[in-house]
Amino acid sequence: RELDQLRQLLLRERVRLIVLTGAGGSGKTRLALEAARQTSASFANGACFVDLAPLRNPKLVPRAIMSALSIEQASTDALETLRAAVAHRELLVVLDNAEHLQAAAPIYTELLAQAPRLTLLVTSRVVLHLSGEHVYPVEPLAAEAARALFRERAREAEPRFQATIGDERTIEQICRRLDGLPLAIELAAAHIRTLTPTELLERLEPRLPLLAGGPRDLPARQQTLRATLAWSYDLLAEDEQRDLARLAVFAGGCSLEAAEAVCGTRLETLAALVDHNLLQHKATPDGSRYTMLETIHEYALERLEETPEANAIKRRHAEFFLRVAQTANLNPGKLAPGGQHLAIANAEQDNVRAALIWALTDGSIELAFRLAIAMDMFWTANDPREGIRWFAALLEHRGAEAVAPELRAHALRGYGSSFAISGDNDAAERLWEQSLALFEELGDEHGRAVLLHRLGDLAMWKGDLERARALVEESQAIHERND
Template sequence: MNPSTGGIRTPDQRLRAFVSSTLKELAPERRAARVAVERLHLAPVMFELGARPHPPRDLYRAYLEQSDVFVGLYWEAYGWVAPTETVSGLEDEYNLSTRLPKLIYIKESAGAREPRLDVLLDRIRNDDGASFKYFSTPQQLRKLLGDDLATLLAERFDLSRRSSFPSPDRPRATGPDTGAIPAPLTSLIGRDKELLAVEAMLRSDSVRLVTLTGPGGIGKSRLAIGVAKLLNERVQGEVAFVDLAPVQDAALVPNAIAQALGVRDTGDETLLEKLTTALRQRRMLIVVDNFEQVLDAATTLTSLLRAAPTLKFLVTSRTLLRVSGEHAYEVGPLALPGPAARLDAAELIASPSVALFVERVRAVKPDFELTAENKDAVAAICRELDGVPLALELAAARIRTLPPAAMLARLDRRLPLLSAGAKDLPPRQQTLRRTIEWSTQLLEPDEKRLLALLGVFAGGFSLEAAEFVAGDAAHADPLTSLGILVDNSLVRQQDCEGRSHFSMLATVREYALEQLEASGTFEAIRARHAEYFVELAERIEFDLEGAHQREWVSRLNDDRDNLRAAVRFLLDHDDWDTAARFAWNLFIFWWVGGLLGEVRGWMEEVLAAKDAHSDRTRAIALYFTRSITLWQDPNEWVVPALTESAELFHRVHDRSGEGLSLISVALALLADEKPDPAHADEALLKSLELFREQGDGWGEAMALVTLGRVALMDQKIHRAVHRFQESLSLARDRHEELGTAIALHHLGWAKLVAGSIDEARDAFNESLATSAKLGHAEGVAYGLEGLIAIAAARREIQRAGRLLRAAEALRKQTGLYNAASFSFHQRYLAPILAGDDASALEAARTEGRDMSMDDVVAFALAGNAP
């Protein structure tokens, strides 16, 4: 809710609910509404003059202007209309409430409502900005209003926390990859000096790489997030966050950076080249967290810094990167308290380590207070733990069962016993290790066992995945044990689109992996981890082709690192068949997510294997390695390989696989310097027949849309439109968004070529919106290019220029810049570029430079009416 400014405010500055109703007939209901509003500690603005004769309009308009929620109560009376007015005060109040969220309650009527009230209620029912409910009694109204206000406040609070992200009903242009700065769950305590020092370093033109060093758990990541947020507020430019915790292979660091930036690995050039293109002209700070395990990738950062002059990196690592241009900043522990005996509780809590400990304690025990009785023990705990933030957090999680004095006694007793381990580590890291081990010593055996098993997950994990991996190894209910690990701050839980997702700090995961390896079951658990994701892929293969497509794309994005780990396990164990089947089952996800380049690399390993693999595995590997490169590689290499893929699929009776390979054969024939539409059409008709025999609606839709492309190339516009509409109908019947967006995009071009500009605009508009919701960046780029052509055809120069800039930037920044394009927008721009409006187009193209991708989508989807 937007804070109001002006003259009328409640004394305590609470949010205000303006209650509009006739006065006498709804007196009991007004009292019920007042109770509902006040119970939520909001301020009711009742305006007791009501809608009676001669309402002081300036007064109630002022109250409305200063209110935050509009509550309308209606029964049978419309209210009196003053001689100089055309509507009653009741309707006037509603008319003036346009900027406010509106909660409307209509009392059931046994008699007849006044005619003008019926007209007003019809308007309200058709108002998308108002919710309305019916009620019978004042008690029922009180409950309805109380519940609705609570829900509204929760929604508005959630939106305010996510103000930098698109709203739920606003399509996203970049999908779920964008490396937004994580929203910290806790405040940054005791780091003011460090925050300002690191910020000053990064604001210097001569500093482009800063490394925050220190042991695990010292607070490097939290400080880096704080610096990033500070710079994001104070300095123009973009900020992105890259978490390397799940990355163990230095070769995968470009993939992690690309994922955070939304750069797609489409396989047409190296990912480092794509990143260079995406970053070359961007003013950006990239925070790279947990670099110590991939130090060999330091040259990747320096390579990008050399290529992109306005790029900077803020890196967290337990050790220095030791590359040229690096500026180091060591992060130390939080300041410790002085002698507690000399300080009262208020003075003691000014110590950063004590302040952090007390804040974390209150998260699990809200009524905790630092008192004269417990202050000595709290100060001693902070000193025992050397002011290491993670150690303080882990200890604080135990406060519900261990008061400070008891906790201190256990720490005194445990630490000497644990001091024999890891003596070669720095003292502060020994402290953290001891604290983690101390925290686990207080767990039951099943909980310890589960913690070790969870170390196998890369990134995060779902409850279902944890239960599967635990399997027979967990004698207790994994859900119960997982809840205890969350309670003890060893595992973190967050809600992700209505489902729970869990993760561990890199330091805790490292400890868990050590325990798993020590148990002798590491490889067996890795195999079970891979088995879970292989089975998941088989289970959801057809869901990815239907109404649940967007949901599964989102969920699989959460598990990208686990999917990579599963493939890596299969390849390392020469399980070529399972690796190929796994890749094939998730084909749509790799496509939408822009990960086909990675899949191509995996399948090249399969083809290079010396030991034999099945015909189907070779068919899949040939498809992934050749279909991705058909736009770049000569046909004498691509077409035979894809033809072999189709033949191998035929041999193993995989009709859908054969049909998909034939589509790629056709596309390769069309992409040749001398296109061969006739043979492409022949391959596509065979493909269409195979899909129909198999009852494969998704494949049939893809074949139809490609047949339409052939027809369009042959200038057979009517046939092309028919094919595209057939494809669209199939996709819509299946509620499948990728196919819908593809068919609409092609239909848009066919309609535009035919001269039906309005129909083309509608098709491009819907295609863009659908792609944005799905997070399919390639589809967004195509949608923008279609709307560029519409704007150019209408001579909307400024709009065409801004959209052109946006489409070019999106292709560069997402790694799609050199991707094959089924787009003719340059043809429609050519007359403008050759005429008097060329300079105006270029000016508008420059003007659109600073639009975010989400703003671009919003701009593109607005104002498309003739």
């Protein structure tokens, strides 16, 4: 019924902004994806899915949509590029988990105004309060649908499971106690491999009236889900509990290598968490990737924050993604043979952002500098305004002066480059001059050569051809001496 109603709503000519609301775990994402799948053929340019959960800054929303649509940035303003790219497209865009980015709401309004054939389908725990918004509350599953979902997930966990008449009555009780929330039902059904429906209900029942330590002002259905998560967590083996909490350190998921390096987890443990429906596995061209539904991620992160190892895990996460970012070869001051690998930075940008936020909050300023420098060419290629924000936060930090001059020199160059791509040549020249002065103090010939060439380019743009030639020739002479 809900799917039919939503499909009809999506195809109405004057309905262009639909917001699916409901508690975490109520099936908003599942419903949105299926509705998009069934209606995409009705949109000339199809449909795309954008996961907003890993983002913490609303200014990154346009870039996330561009990435999902494979749109390359044509100007320094990501929103401007996106507006131009979708202006004449007939397109359905699914924006998932929008509740924590309320400040991004004007972006949606602007896109809809500029692109008359664009439709946005948003999932959020709260309404957006925008003009033209059609709110569609996602209700819990009806009794039969809830039982069907339980049986389906139970058979996935235990293919030999066949519900008896008595089991059916118990399953009905379980689903009713779980308020018909799909995620809660899936979590419970995953335990059919080791528990009968009666045993499952007996173990689940005592937990449901409790909030499992969460805030007591949450809506009743959200309390039910949290209690189910706590119950499911308690049924895990100790190493599975530990690793689920540790895996919450990742933003936007992780590779098998990252899970092993940062969390010390084993493949067997990852498989067990997938079996419990607490972790999702996806095969990609680059290998396995593991993600959590946002509701589970929030719960697991709370568990991590309660442990004495939380900060150590976050440091390991930041250090690991520093190494990943460095393999992308995007620091123009230290380019290695083999070219640049923007795809690496693109795939892990959410994890790098999380690492930067932690490093700045923790006061690990040198680590933060190294992370930002490693992402230099990613930002100039994709979103120079983001580069400006990060380098500004670093260079204006009270601990910046204590950072090694070499790191400050690289950061100033990256800061200036982001300004140059953004069109502020005066700021770029000022920052590049500061960077050049530091490289000269350090006796870093390659660093000098890079800056001299960039300042030469800038002089050419300003029409000072004599200065431009002198700077570029000096840069070339340094390269020739050192080759």
